[in-house]
Amino acid sequence: MVRTRNRPTLKDVAKLSNCSIAVVSTVVNNAKGNTLVSDEMRQRVSEAARELGYRAHFASRTLKEKCSRTLGVYFPPLPWAGAGYGYEGAMIRGVEKACREFNYDLLLVNMAGDNDAQSCMDKFAESRIDGLVLMNVDDQHDWVPKLLEISSNVVAVDYSGKVDHLNAMLFDNAAAVRLGLEHLQSLGHQRIGFISSCKKHIHQDTFERKLAFFDSVKAMGLDDDEALIFDSKKMGRSIEPEEDCCTIEGTKAGAYFASLGDKRPTAILAYNDLSAIACMNHFMSVGIQTPRDVSIMGIDDIELCQRVYPTLTSVSHPLPEMGYTAASFLIKHSAPELREKHSGKTIRKVFGPTLMARQSTANWEK
Amino acid sequence: MVRTRNRPTLKDVAKLSNCSIAVVSTVVNNAKGNTLVSDEMRQRVSEAARELGYRAHFASRTLKEKCSRTLGVYFPPLPWAGAGYGYEGAMIRGVEKACREFNYDLLLVNMAGDNDAQSCMDKFAESRIDGLVLMNVDDQHDWVPKLLEISSNVVAVDYSGKVDHLNAMLFDNAAAVRLGLEHLQSLGHQRIGFISSCKKHIHQDTFERKLAFFDSVKAMGLDDDEALIFDSKKMGRSIEPEEDCCTIEGTKAGAYFASLGDKRPTAILAYNDLSAIACMNHFMSVGIQTPRDVSIMGIDDIELCQRVYPTLTSVSHPLPEMGYTAASFLIKHSAPELREKHSGKTIRKVFGPTLMARQSTANWEK
């Protein structure tokens, strides 16, 4: 076995400071049960505890308190998720912030992605976690309703499914598309193309973005031409889940738009950053320069936007805030010292977009 | 409070199957203490347990077993770390694989990065974790020796410090540099530049890569010219820790190499991918094309390499394996059912590099 220093228990501290474990417990927890401990004793105990490096045993406290002070975070095992891009990281940082404030821990539930449903439910069933953040979940995760039967202390971040009693932190997709188009219009673009998803199972998110494009084009008086939309119809096929969809879509979209000649849009808004980048890369490979010949922008503002050349204009989620809000909710409804009653009502918060203007979009000299 | 179905305990299962909790415990754990339970009873208990959805309470078991079956993972709060790039994700996936195999959990220790030392030590002191994976730690983390006093069940992945009794999974930096140079040489390059780090506190890793460059250049008979090395001397200053060092270095390096005119290298090896990409981006912005005018490659093979244009040739770590090996070690030395004696010897495993040839490197027509 490994060498791990024998941790001191309440008993050890009590012995060293010549008192009972109850007194020690009272002192180290800063007065909950017995408030009445003499200053002299308090002093002695504190010192002994410090000397021994006493820390309450996690499992013991959990058992007694019926609360593990731990949140779980779950990510679906999509090929593009978890791969980085700072997307999950940004959200986690928000969750972590809330956890730190309330002295909670963070458990990674099943990044590997086998048996997701069981893993999530087991963590609750074993009382390992008090709450769970589901990242980027949708209706393909058909086990969510079952999970909610075990515990309702669950919040989805960037949820795009239809389970209406699931707490969720949402992104205003329509506003994001609108903001992007306004940016392009303000630069003088009138003929704007849109790249939509060609995935086999289209996400609600993606769908909303496409709809918002149609609506905004009309509302803003932009060129309304069916030829400006790249989607699975133009792609000719649907992309299987295991493929690197964004690269495929973006590349094909680039080829499609390049083929339009005179009718080529002067700017392109992609439903996400990866497809925007793939499109830009394709243009580059055939000698079309961004932003000189065409402006391109994405949505989501993943870290990658700042690393490509030219840097990609995008529209960002406030992911840290979303994570923070989600985690705070879960903590408020589980921490014994807060004991906030669950209103019973599902919460839904919608977060607005922010424009991140970079090099890939520029004025269009007519 | 939140609605969480009251979890069934041993008692509940015992009542339903008309026996004592001892029998239930024996059955659900598949025969450890009392092996002798009648088939009929075994049957009844199993059914009752299944019916109630019984799962052992995590904290309770931990308390009894003196083992939390949980590993911690720590990442230093560097600006470029945790930001994504798939680097940490790849390692975590390996750790997770080992955890799943042995039914361990994964705790995220302090991604936010305040008070790192205390967080890591507290998790051990509270018996919250049985082992800890330290990612990308070096001698700046001066609390590591103190941590090891609390528990030796710690493994560092991609360690570049000098604490020699710390278990570590290492990357063969010299081999990586050599492999990169061999690749370039095989393409016909003879005059190869190197981008080193200009960070204020230079990592051991980085240092090793620089040394390996010198050695390999000599050993392989490549052009040996001081002008081919870009480092803080040529940079004129050191980069502060909070700056986006790689972008700064890479960009400056690009400007430097571009200024060499006739003496410009035909290929460049950067000490990491981000600086290679920044260099390539700078070249692009001044009309130098990769790989037509110059080949560029990095080291580490972060996800980003596949997303930029042209895609970046690199040399990869086997991060999932490193994570898996680290976690397996920690589990072997903490799981009660394995009870492997700690040999007392520090383990060090060195993992070899793999070339990932992509578009950014090409034949040099002399």
Place this chain on the structure above:
DNA sequence: TTGAAAGCGCTAACAT
């Protein structure tokens, strides 16, 4: 073959 009970370390109600 089954059950009773100790004990893991802690908190808090209650006794002194």
Place this chain on the structure above:
DNA sequence: ATGTTAGCGCTTTCAA
């Protein structure tokens, strides 16, 4: 002001 103790849910030894 301080101490005693029940009990959280589990495993395992020992008794029946």
